[in-house]
Amino acid sequence: MGEEVQLSDLQLGLLRILWDRGEATALEVHSALVERDRGLAPTTVSTMLSRLEKKGAITHRTEGRQFIYRALVGEVDVRRSMLSRVTDYFFGGDVSALVSHLVEGRGVDPDDALRLQQLLAERSGGAEEHDDA
Template identity: 50%
Template sequence: MSPDPELRLTSLQLAVLRVLWRKSEASVNEVHAALQTDRPLATTTVATLLKRLEARGVLTHRTEGRQFLYRALVNADEVGRTMTSELVEDVYAGDVTGLFAHLLDTRSVSEKDLAEIQRMIQEHE
């Protein structure tokens, strides 16, 4: 099954979604303020991002007074599933073990994390 192309997101789009996941819903100004620390963007840029994500079916909005309040229509698991599938297919040519080998070679993995991964593998078997 191929990933949903509507969930191919840039890091900036993911940052917007993280704000909405954290706040449940937010106005353009609230999203803008939340992003300002890491990403100095114009308010109009944030508004454009929100409108484009809504046009793709990733977000929706409701009107309160004179402002739109946006909320996500997708959750982190759905986005993660799609983007992980794309990573495995596009970068590792479908080789799941290649992805795991890369993670183990390039990330610091604690004993606790390794034990949890082993538990998940045993549960999956």
């Protein structure tokens, strides 16, 4: 099952680029990173990519002289892992407690609230088998 791999910001950034593009050469990753926000040297990016590969998070194939990198860990897995970290640490593993927290806090405007209500309705009464709380 998913191991507890802690990713740093930069690592997440690199992964993000690979997730978005599917594949990319070291240089492409570098450019994307520079465009996004960070001004790192190309070698730095390569180093990070290698280390990420050594840890099994990504892989590459060689095409001509270049390395084409591709993510091995899925975005969903990482997302789930980070989310469950938060859930476990702060909500005792209770997802709906987290949802409550998010809903109670600012950040969900009325429109979204409506949309989410419908989503929940499908989820709770989809089979119309509700025990009518």
